[in-house]
Amino acid sequence: METIVFALLNGVIYGLLLFMLSSGLTLIFSMMGVLNFAHASFYMLGAYFAFTIMGATSFWIALFLAPVLVGLVGAVVERYGLRRVHANGHVAELLFTFGLAYLIEEIVKIFYGKTAVDYKIPSLLDFPAFTIYGASFPAYRMFMLVIAIGMLIGLWFLLKKTRAGLIIQAALTHPHMVGHLGHNVPLIFMTVFGIGCALAGLAGVIAGNIFVTDPAMAVQMGPIVFVVVVVGGIGSLEGAFLASILIGLLQNFAVGISASFADIFWFTGLSPTSEIGDITVSSLAPVLPFLLLVLMLIFRPRGLMGEQEL
Amino acid sequence: MSIKTAALAAAVSVVAVSSAMADVKFAFIDPLSGPMGPSGEAGYTSFLLAAEHINANGGVNGEQIEVKGYDNKVNPKESLVQLQKAIDDGVRYIFQGNGSSVAAAIIDAVNKHNQRNPGDEVLFFNYAAVTPDFTNDGCSFWHFRFDAHADMKMAAITDYIQGQDDIKKVYLIGQDYIFGQAVAAAAESQLKEKRPDIEIVGNELHPLAKVKDFTPYIQKIISSGADAVITGNWGADMQLLMKAAAESGSEIPYFTFYGGSLGAVSALGEGAIDRLYQVTEAITNLDASDEQYALIEEYKQRFPEYDYYYHRAFNALNMFKQAAETAGSNDPIPVAFALEGMTYEEPYGTATMRADDHQLQQNLYISTVSKDVKYGVDNIDLGWKLLDGGKIDAAAAEQPTTCQMERPEKP
Numbered sequence: 230m231e232t233i234v235f236a237l238l239n240g241v242i243y244g245l246l247l248f249m250l251s252s253g254l255t256l257i258f259s260m261m262g263v264l265n266f267a268h269a270s271f272y273m274l275g276a277y278f279a280f281t282i283m284g285a286t287s288f289w290i291a292l293f294l295a296p297v298l299v300g301l302v303g304a305v306v307e308r309y310g311l312r313r314v315h316a317n318g319h320v321a322e323l324l325f326t327f328g329l330a331y332l333i334e335e336i337v338k339i340f341y342g343k344t345a346v347d348y349k350i351p352s353l354l355d356f357p358a359f360t361i362y363g364a365s366f367p368a369y370r371m372f373m374l375v376i377a378i379g380m381l382i383g384l385w386f387l388l389k390k391t392r393a394g395l396i397i398q399a400a401l402t403h404p405h406m407v408g409h410l411g412h413n414v415p416l417i418f419m420t421v422f423g424i425g426c427a428l429a430g431l432a433g434v435i436a437g438n439i440f441v442t443d444p445a446m447a448v449q450m451g452p453i454v455f456v457v458v459v460v461g462g463i464g465s466l467e468g469a470f471l472a473s474i475l476i477g478l479l480q481n482f483a484v485g486i487s488a489s490f491a492d493i494f495w496f497t498g499l500s501p502t503s504e505i506g507d508i509t510v511s512s513l514a515p516v517l518p519f520l521l522l523v524l525m526l527i528f529r530p531r532g533l534m535g536e537q538e539l
Numbered sequence: 540m541s542i543k544t545a546a547l548a549a550a551v552s553v554v555a556v557s558s559a560m561a562d563v564k565f566a567f568i569d570p571l572s573g574p575m576g577p578s579g580e581a582g583y584t585s586f587l588l589a590a591e592h593i594n595a596n597g598g599v600n601g602e603q604i605e606v607k608g609y610d611n612k613v614n615p616k617e618s619l620v621q622l623q624k625a626i627d628d629g630v631r632y633i634f635q636g637n638g639s640s641v642a643a644a645i646i647d648a649v650n651k652h653n654q655r656n657p658g659d660e661v662l663f664f665n666y667a668a669v670t671p672d673f674t675n676d677g678c679s680f681w682h683f684r685f686d687a688h689a690d691m692k693m694a695a696i697t698d699y700i701q702g703q704d705d706i707k708k709v710y711l712i713g714q715d716y717i718f719g720q721a722v723a724a725a726a727e728s729q730l731k732e733k734r735p736d737i738e739i740v741g742n743e744l745h746p747l748a749k750v751k752d753f754t755p756y757i758q759k760i761i762s763s764g765a766d767a768v769i770t771g772n773w774g775a776d777m778q779l780l781m782k783a784a785a786e787s788g789s790e791i792p793y794f795t796f797y798g799g800s801l802g803a804v805s806a807l808g809e810g811a812i813d814r815l816y817q818v819t820e821a822i823t824n825l826d827a828s829d830e831q832y833a834l835i836e837e838y839k840q841r842f843p844e845y846d847y848y849y850h851r852a853f854n855a856l857n858m859f860k861q862a863a864e865t866a867g868s869n870d871p872i873p874v875a876f877a878l879e880g881m882t883y884e885e886p887y888g889t890a891t892m893r894a895d896d897h898q899l900q901q902n903l904y905i906s907t908v909s910k911d912v913k914y915g916v917d918n919i920d921l922g923w924k925l926l927d928g929g930k931i932d933a934a935a936a937e938q939p940t941t942c943q944m945e946r947p948e949k950p
Contacts, residue, residue: 235758243752343572344580345775357788364761365788440751441775445573449749484755487741511759512715515746 231362232485236478242370244477245377249432250450251457251469252384253425259464260401260421262319263311266326269451270333271426275299275433276442277341280348288351292376296431303426307419330447338444345443373435380431381470388466397421401464456522462535471533476518483514562602563869565590565632565856566625568618568645571610574748577801578637578774581845582666583608585852586634588838599860600869606634606856613637613748615644622648626661631871634855636667636686637774638747639718646673649681660871664859666851669796670721671938674898678942681871683878683897685855689718689771689796690938692818693725695903695931696769696794699816701733703767708740710765710791712756714776715744722771722796740765748775753783761789773797781806781815790814799848804908805917811908812921821850821887822906822923823914831886835914846916854890854899858883872950888933896942903936905929 254268278298282291306329314325350369357365388394400407400417408414433446440446457476461468491499491506499506525532567586569579586606594603607628609621618641625633635645642665653660662681665673669688673679700706711726713719723742730737740763743756750756757780760768768791772780777800784793785807791814798804798817807815823835823846835847859874862881866873879894890901905926912922 231758231762235755235762239752239755239758338572344576345574357786360788362758362762363789364758365786367786441574441779443574446751449751481755485759487743487759509744512744512746515749 232482234361235364236481236485238366238370240478240481241474242374242377242477243481244474245374245381246432246436246473247453247457247477248470248473249377249380250429251454251461251473252466253428254454255458255461255464255466255469256397256401256421257425258458260397260404261311261315261322261418263322263326264455265425266323266451267306267329267333268326268425268429269447269454270330271299271303271429272433272436272450273337273442273444273447274302274333275430276348276437276446277337277346277433278430279434279437280341280346280442283348283351288353292431292434295434296427299430299433300423300427304419304423306426307422311422312415312418330451334444334447341444343444345441348438348442350438369439373439376431376435380428384428384466453518456518459522460525460532462532464536465532465534468532468534476521479517479521480514483517484511486510563599563604563632563863564625564628564630565604565606565634566609566622566628566630567606568609568611568621568625568633568635568641569637570613571608573612574775575613575637577845579608579610581801581842582634582636582849582852584842584845585838585847585849586856588834588841589853589856592834593856593860599863600867602869604856611635611641613641615641618644619648626652631661631869632859633661633663634666634852635663636665638716639668639670639673639721640716640747642668642670642673643677643717646677646679646682650679653681662871662875664855666849666855668718670718671725672717672721674896675941678896678940678944680875680897680944680946683875683892683899685851685858685899687818687820687901687903687936688898688938689721690725690729691903691936692796693722693729693769694938695818695905695936696816697726697729697733698931699905699926699929700730700737700767700794706734706737706766708738708763708765708767710741710743710760710763710768711739711770712741712743712745712760712768712780713771714747714773716747719744719747719771722769726769745776750776750779753780754786756780757783757787757789760791761787765791767792767794769794771796773800775800778802778806781811785810792816794818798908799846799916799923801845801848802917804921805919807908808919809910809921812910813907816905816907816926817923818903818905819850819923820854820901820903822904822925823847824906824912824922824924825887825904827886839914843918847914848916850887851899854883854885854901857885858890858892872947876949891933893937893940895944896940897944898940900933900937902933903931905931 250272257265275295278295279291282294314321354369354372356368358368358371359366396412404414457469457472461472487509489509491501567583570576571579590604590606609625611618611621635642645663649661649663665684667686669686671688671690674684711723713722777797781803794816798815804811838847861883862874862877863869866877878892882889882891888902890899893900906923907926908921909924912924915922
């Protein structure tokens, strides 16, 4: 019972965080057809910007300012980088973002050093929110939950209830038609790229301090975000949401299960001391999202909710 | 300028150049970036300071020594690249410690190198990779270990737990590679022998330096009803484990090898008092000579981010100096033979390099965190304090070895 409750709580929070990261990537991917390899780098920038701003002012200012800054950086990258490369096709764009990810990592190393910075959670939120089964649950994680849900509602409102959202949705599928109707499609692309990066930056701001803010955080987060986008389905925010929560829960439940292969496949007579029987489910937790990715591509290439195949 | 003065000037400049250039080169092959970077940096700075002191006191057999860092990112493959680079740079002595996976690769590579390049041998001074095998079945003449190995440290922990009747359930958590597996195996077998009534309620291995949030693991530990946790975690894995433990508010004690890892004490804060335990070859708050206190303070002043933790780095370089001067040579083979069986009066006792397996025998100390200390760590006022009866004499800490050492011909 405890295992289930803990895994649910952690899984949902981690899942929402993943969604915050992958929603921007899904938007960018489906609109521009660009698999942005540098997306997780913007997540890292969010954390580092917040660390710097928090040092000079306070966490609350960083919470608003850092994502905005990251969004601006993203918009500049789109305007003066991607847009020029775009003319040369998707492969050029892919390589561009690939190089950009390394560039950002090296720049971060030059400015902040090669090891982790001490980005702390604000003291105002540094207390246990409640205690269940003998373990206290930090208030900051509840705060993350609130921010993530707030972002979810904000994004839904923007896309479904505003005129700007309507145009963005139209540009996702029919960019030429939208252009012919007199809308500035490049501007829409830049805005969406900026918003996507800002969301990644926001994820960095609220996750950098409970995880670790170091130059490797982008590389570690990057692959998972791609898994979310592919599993969820290209161009589907709902799918990305489902996939995020699914992966969050999957990983946290797996960590909670101590059973080994020998326990699960006892009927095959697998020995608990053999190489394979010895493997526990919890030690497999980091691999599971990628297993899901591979299975999804084989059996349902359009993802959970996607409209088109990869 | 006459020819004579020109020749003199040239001679002087040659002397100046050769004294500026190191005569004996050491490579420090460990992580200097990434999640385990701080662990490597703390070790590296210790070696630098130790080398500086030796050079200031006339060097070794009149020659100057130099320690140079090579970043291996805790990756065995990358370490072999760096090892080759170091050998090409003229290095004859290797320091490494972070990660037994790396140490195993280096031992293997050094064995091969020395076999293929007679007269050009290198020695591997292992200051922290503590998988017991390296000084047992896998022992090598070219490898010397200056840290107590996992079985020795675990014996200290299990001896202490033996006397704690209120500990009935123990949880084991560690990093998923040969070192973590060795720690778990040692804990299981030793507890079974010393306290057969203790139940091991969890035996968890997590990926090395990959987990960013240990909360699910901590919640699992709490659910298991454990009275104590034993872990061999080091570096970021130790610090983040303690961060999650602090957040959970649980009061389970942690028996660790590397509770002294940077940031672990400050992550727990006052919650670490009498809850975080470690087994080490020294702590700064032991009684020591003024000279040793001065060294501790100099280290802190020079490298304020870190604490004087890698005492064994100073021991390793000082023992090298003693061995080289006994042998009258700075070459690896004479130094290796001189190190075998050598005793060294270190600041906290006597250390002996056991000839049979090249495992340093030294006193071990079990300590816990306290407020009432001379030196704090992590730039807070909490520091490590010796437990009552926490001193384990070298003779008591000694473990048997299965090593069958193969030696080259003595010069």
